[in-house]
Amino acid sequence: MKKMYSLLAIGCAGLVLLATTTRPIKNQYGFVTGTPAIKSINALSFGPNGVLFIGDGKSATVFAIDTKDASLVEKPSPVDVKNIDQKIAALLGTDAKNITIQDIAVNPTSKSVYCAVQHSDGTPVLLKVEGDKLTPVSLSNVPFSMQALANVPAEDAKGQRGESLRIAAISDMDFADGKVLVSGLSNQEFGSTFRSIPFPFTNVQDQASLEIYHAAHGKYETMAPIKTFTTTEIKGKKYLLASYTCTPLVLFPMDELKAGKHVKGRTVAEMGSGNQPLDIITLKKGNESFLIMANSSRPVFKVRYKNIEEYQGSLTTPVEENFATAGVNFVSLPLTNVIQLDKLGDNQMILLQRRSNGNLDLWTANDRYL
Numbered sequence: 001m002k003k004m005y006s007l008l009a010i011g012c013a014g015l016v017l018l019a020t021t022t023r024p025i026k027n028q029y030g031f032v033t034g035t036p037a038i039k040s041i042n043a044l045s046f047g048p049n050g051v052l053f054i055g056d057g058k059s060a061t062v063f064a065i066d067t068k069d070a071s072l073v074e075k076p077s078p079v080d081v082k083n084i085d086q087k088i089a090a091l092l093g094t095d096a097k098n099i100t101i102q103d104i105a106v107n108p109t110s111k112s113v114y115c116a117v118q119h120s121d122g123t124p125v126l127l128k129v130e131g132d133k134l135t136p137v138s139l140s141n142v143p144f145s146m147q148a149l150a151n152v153p154a155e156d157a158k159g160q161r162g163e164s165l166r167i168a169a170i171s172d173m174d175f176a177d178g179k180v181l182v183s184g185l186s187n188q189e190f191g192s193t194f195r196s197i198p199f200p201f202t203n204v205q206d207q208a209s210l211e212i213y214h215a216a217h218g219k220y221e222t223m224a225p226i227k228t229f230t231t232t233e234i235k236g237k238k239y240l241l242a243s244y245t246c247t248p249l250v251l252f253p254m255d256e257l258k259a260g261k262h263v264k265g266r267t268v269a270e271m272g273s274g275n276q277p278l279d280i281i282t283l284k285k286g287n288e289s290f291l292i293m294a295n296s297s298r299p300v301f302k303v304r305y306k307n308i309e310e311y312q313g314s315l316t317t318p319v320e321e322n323f324a325t326a327g328v329n330f331v332s333l334p335l336t337n338v339i340q341l342d343k344l345g346d347n348q349m350i351l352l353q354r355r356s357n358g359n360l361d362l363w364t365a366n367d368r369y370l
Contacts, residue, residue, distance in 0.1 A: 076111035183226035218318030269327035
């Protein structure tokens, strides 16, 4: 097992290897072949044709990797991996207590599931999940490109609770309309930042600072980063729909999120303090769309998009009662302790859930929850 772990660590280019390029590959994305110097994996998102974006908060860089996993699968197969943390730990030759599953992402083309894992020694590992089988994904000598983020916190910068601000340079990531979208912190006056990076990478990146009214705190805030977001269209206009710790839900018009702009969002819901949103996805059932949100201290939420569309207000006064909610209505689903989720199909999602018996399972949920 130790040999396997060593091979994985090398394959994932985890720690100290500098980026090396051995031969240029002239493809549509400008990739070169080599070993990307990935120091951490704290966000995953897929782009076109099997391109996987890896958000590396430690180096404040987004890597684009050609997974060569671009075969179209119309109907995804259910995923059901019981005790996935124990299986990953066994693959790495360690104990489950020594690993953290950082993110999961579904390739929208092949419907394959990818899983980012962090070992307690700092080594990042990428795995592919097929059925109940886990396979290491080598990141050695792969086609890739990279984009370093501008204006990021210093490597040794710490928050009020001693947490790394550099890691928070990337709090969530998505791909839409030909751009990699990155939320996180900057080193500037208003720390909460949204970056928009055209892909293929050209060293161009737009950076807007964000401000919201946080009704649970009863004040406007500019320093706390978005925790999770998605993009949506409401009445023909594109929006960033984001949630923050504690748990405001906020809309930002996409056409206002331009370089150098300071943008105030419209807070459409307070979903209860004492909580951290973990993941947001959008699913459909028939002609209706639903926002699904996993949370650290509450069950999974379901919000009808038509309720967001119909809500014309903006929360600008405090929610006085502790843990109370306001704004757009939502439903708490009978799904607790969901740590990660992603969209598998239009009406299916995969969930990483700590079950009531203590097991950590990755499984597929259908439209029963919509």
